[in-house]
Amino acid sequence: MSMNKKTMFTYGGLALFGILGPMLFPQYTLSIAYLWMMVLMASTWDTLGGQMGYNSLGNITFFGVGMYVSAIVQISFFYDGGVGEYTSAMGSIKPEFTAAEYFWGLGLGILAAGIVGLALSLVFSSFMFGLRGPYFAIGSLGLAIAVAEVTITIDYVGGASGISMPLFPGDIEFRSTFFYILCFAFTIVSHFLLRWLYSTQFGLAANAIRDDEDKAEAMGIPTLAYKRIGWAIAAFFMGCIGAVAGNMAGFIDKEVAYPIPTFGIFMVAMALLGGKGTLWGPVLGAIIFHVVKEATWTYLLNLQWVALGLILIINIVYFQQGIMGWLKTKYPELFGIVVDTSNIADDDEKEVAR
Amino acid sequence: MSEAIIQVDDVSKSYGGVKANVDISLQVKRGSITGIIGPNGCGKTTLFNSIVGYHPIDKGSIKFEGKEISHLLVGDIARLGMLRTFQQTRIYSKMNCVDNMQISVSHRAESKSSMFVSRKGEIRERAEHLLEFAGLYSKRNLISGDLSFGQQKLLEFAMALMNEPKTLLLDEPTAGINPTLINGLIDRLRRANEELGITLCVIEHNMRVIMNLAEHIYCLSNGHMLANGKPEELQNDQRVIDAYLGGH
Ligand SMILES: Nc1ncnc2c1ncn2[C@@H]1O[C@H](COP(=O)(O)OP(=O)(O)OP(=O)(O)O)[C@@H](O)[C@H]1O
Numbered sequence: 001m002s003m004n005k006k007t008m009f010t011y012g013g014l015a016l017f018g019i020l021g022p023m024l025f026p027q028y029t030l031s032i033a034y035l036w037m038m039v040l041m042a043s044t045w046d047t048l049g050g051q052m053g054y055n056s057l058g059n060i061t062f063f064g065v066g067m068y069v070s071a072i073v074q075i076s077f078f079y080d081g082g083v084g085e086y087t088s089a090m091g092s093i094k095p096e097f098t099a100a101e102y103f104w105g106l107g108l109g110i111l112a113a114g115i116v117g118l119a120l121s122l123v124f125s126s127f128m129f130g131l132r133g134p135y136f137a138i139g140s141l142g143l144a145i146a147v148a149e150v151t152i153t154i155d156y157v158g159g160a161s162g163i164s165m166p167l168f169p170g171d172i173e174f175r176s177t178f179f180y181i182l183c184f185a186f187t188i189v190s191h192f193l194l195r196w197l198y199s200t201q202f203g204l205a206a207n208a209i210r211d212d213e214d215k216a217e218a219m220g221i222p223t224l225a226y227k228r229i230g231w232a233i234a235a236f237f238m239g240c241i242g243a244v245a246g247n248m249a250g251f252i253d254k255e256v257a258y259p260i261p262t263f264g265i266f267m268v269a270m271a272l273l274g275g276k277g278t279l280w281g282p283v284l285g286a287i288i289f290h291v292v293k294e295a296t297w298t299y300l301l302n303l304q305w306v307a308l309g310l311i312l313i314i315n316i317v318y319f320q321q322g323i324m325g326w327l328k329t330k331y332p333e334l335f336g337i338v339v340d341t342s343n344i345a346d347d348d349e350k351e352v353a354r
Numbered sequence: 355m356s357e358a359i360i361q362v363d364d365v366s367k368s369y370g371g372v373k374a375n376v377d378i379s380l381q382v383k384r385g386s387i388t389g390i391i392g393p394n395g396c397g398k399t400t401l402f403n404s405i406v407g408y409h410p411i412d413k414g415s416i417k418f419e420g421k422e423i424s425h426l427l428v429g430d431i432a433r434l435g436m437l438r439t440f441q442q443t444r445i446y447s448k449m450n451c452v453d454n455m456q457i458s459v460s461h462r463a464e465s466k467s468s469m470f471v472s473r474k475g476e477i478r479e480r481a482e483h484l485l486e487f488a489g490l491y492s493k494r495n496l497i498s499g500d501l502s503f504g505q506q507k508l509l510e511f512a513m514a515l516m517n518e519p520k521t522l523l524l525d526e527p528t529a530g531i532n533p534t535l536i537n538g539l540i541d542r543l544r545r546a547n548e549e550l551g552i553t554l555c556v557i558e559h560n561m562r563v564i565m566n567l568a569e570h571i572y573c574l575s576n577g578h579m580l581a582n583g584k585p586e587e588l589q590n591d592q593r594v595i596d597a598y599l600g601g602h
C-alpha cells in the first residue's frame with residue numbers, strides 16, 4: 001500500500017483534525033463523532049453501491065439490528081433478569097453496572113452487533129442478489145422497513161417503547177470523548193480495510209460486476225461470492241457503528257435504530273455527492289454534507305432541509321459522477337490516467353522498464 | 355488430435371415460435387480451429403449461447419471434455435475452461451485496459467484468498483504482455499469504453515487469452531475490424547491456437563478469413579445443420595453455395 005505525497009498529506013490533515021478538533025472545540029465533540037460515523041456509512045455503502053453498482057437502500061437495517069443486538073448483550077450479560085425483565089419494567093429498573101461490567105458489556109455488544117449484522121447480510125444475500133438495478137434498491141429498502149416493523153413487535157426488546165441503554169460510568173466529557181474515539185477508530189479501520197480491498201483483485205472484480213455483470217459471469221468471475229463479501233463487510237461495520245450509536249444516544253427505539261429517511265438515505269446521497277465508486281468520494285461527500293447540515297441547522301434552522309435538498313439536486317443534475325468523478329474528468333493527470341499518444345515512446349519506456 | 359473437446363448432439367432451441375436451432379450436432383476437435391458459417395439469423399449465436407450455458411436448451415446433449423454440461427450455468431462452464439466472446443463485444447467499459455486484462459485471469463482454481471491478491475507483480479506483467487500481443491500496449495491506460503469498436507474487439511480477445519481457456523468460442527472476431535488489420539488478427543488467432551494450445555471455434559461471415567483459418571467448417575441454415583467439411587469441400591457444396599455463398 002504505497003502512498004504518494006498528496007495522500008499522505010490528506011491523511012495527515014484528517015488525523016490532525018480528528019485529534020485536535022475535539023480538543024480545541026469540545027462542544028463539537030459529538031458532532032464530529034457523527035461526522036466520522038457518516039464517513040463510515042457512506043464508505044461502506046459504496047462497496048456494494050458504488051464499486052459494484054448494487055444500490056442498496058437497506059444498509060441501515062444492519063445499523064438498527066446491531067444497535068438492538070448490542071443492547072441485548074450489554075444488558076443481559078450483567079443483569080440477571082435479562083433484557084426482557086429490564087424492558088418490561090419500562091426503565092424503572094436501573095441496574096448499576098460497574099465500570100468494568102459496562103465496558104466489557106459494550107465491547108462484547110459491539111462485537112456481537114457486527115457479527116449478527118454480517119450474518120443477516122448473508123441471509124439477505126441468499127435471495128436478494130437475484131434482483132438487479134431498481135429492483136434491488138427497492139427490495140433492500142423493503143427489507144429495512146420490514147425489519148424495523150418486526151423489531152417493534154418484539155416485546156422482549158421493549159416493543160414500540162424502546163430500551164434505555166445502560167448508563168455510562170463516567171462524567172459527560174469523558175463520555176463524549178470515549179464515544180468519539182470509538183467512532184473515529186471504527187472509521188479509520190473501515191477506511192483502511194476498504195483501501196486495501198480496492199487495491200486487490202477484489203476491487204477490479206467489483207468494478208467488472210458494475211460495468212457488465214453478464215460479461216463477468218461469462219468470464220468465470222464468481223460474482224455472487226464477491227457481492228456477498230461486499231455486503232458482508234458493510235453489514236459488519238454498520239452493525240458495529242449501530243451499537244456505538246445506540247449507546248451514544250442513550251435510548252433506542254425504532255426511530256433511533258432505523259432512521260431510514262435520514263441516515264438511510266443520507267449515506268447514499270453522501271456517496272453520490274463525493275463520487276461513488278471511489279475510495280475518497282464518500283469521505284469527501286460525508287464531510288461536505290455533514291458540515292452543510294450542521295451549519296444550516298445552526299444558522300438557517302428552517303431551511304436546513306431546503307439547503308440539503310438543493311445540494312442533492314445540483315449534484316444529481318450537474319455532477320452525476322460526484323465531486324471526485326468531476327475532478328477525474330477535469331484533471332485526469334491527478335489520478336494517474338495517462339493518455340498515450342506516441343507508440344514509439346511507449347515501447348522505449350517498456351524497454352527501459354525491462 | 356482426434357478427440358472431441360466439444361461434442362454437441364441433437365440440440366434444439368426455440369424462442370417462442372422461432373426454431374433457432376433444430377437437432378444440431380457438431381464436434382470440435384481438441385487443438386483445432388473449427389468454423390461456423392451461415393446466413394444472418396440462421397442460429398449461430400444461439401448455438402454458442404447453448405454451448406456456454408447462457409440459456410437452457412430444449413433437448414439434446416452438450417459435452418465438454420466428455421462431461422455433460424448442458425445443465426450447468428455460464429460461470430461454471432467458464433470455470434471449466436470454455437469461454438466465449440460476444441458478437442456485440444463486451445468489455446468493462448469504465449475500467450482501463452490493464453484493469454480489464456487483470457480481472458480476466460482464470461478463475462478456475464480460484465480460492466477465497468485469490469480474491470484478495472494484489473494486482474501488481476505477475477498478473478500485471480502478463481496483462482501488459484498480452485496487450486502488446488493484441489497491439490494495444492500504447493492504449494493500456496485508456497478507459498476501455500473510449501477505444502474504437504475494433505480496438506474493443508481486440509481487447510475482448512486479449513481478455514479471453516488472459517483467462518487461459520482450453521477452448522475459446524469467438525463470435526465474429528473480425529466484424530468491424532479494419533481490413534488492413536484483419537491479416538494481423540488471423541495471425542494472432544493462429545498463434546493463440548498453436549502457441550497457447552487454445553482450441554478455437556469461430557463464427558465468421560468473412561469467407562476469406564474462415565476459409566484460411568479453419569480446418570473444419572459447419573454451415574447452418576434456418577436453424578438446421580446444412581453441411582460440414584473441409585473449407586474446399588464446403589466451397590464446392592451446392593447446398594452451401596445456394597444458401598450462403600451464392601450471394602458473395
Ligand atoms: N433472445 C431471443 N429471443 C427471441 N428470438 C431470438 C433471440 N435470440 C435470437 N433469436 C432469434 O433466433 C434466430 C437465430 O438468431 P441468432 O442470433 O442465433 O442468429 P445468427 O446466426 O447469430 O445471426 P447473425 O449472423 O446475424 O449474428 C433469429 O431468428 C433470431 O431472431
Ligand SMILES: [Mg+2]
Nearest residue numbers: 398399400441
Ligand atoms: Mg450472431
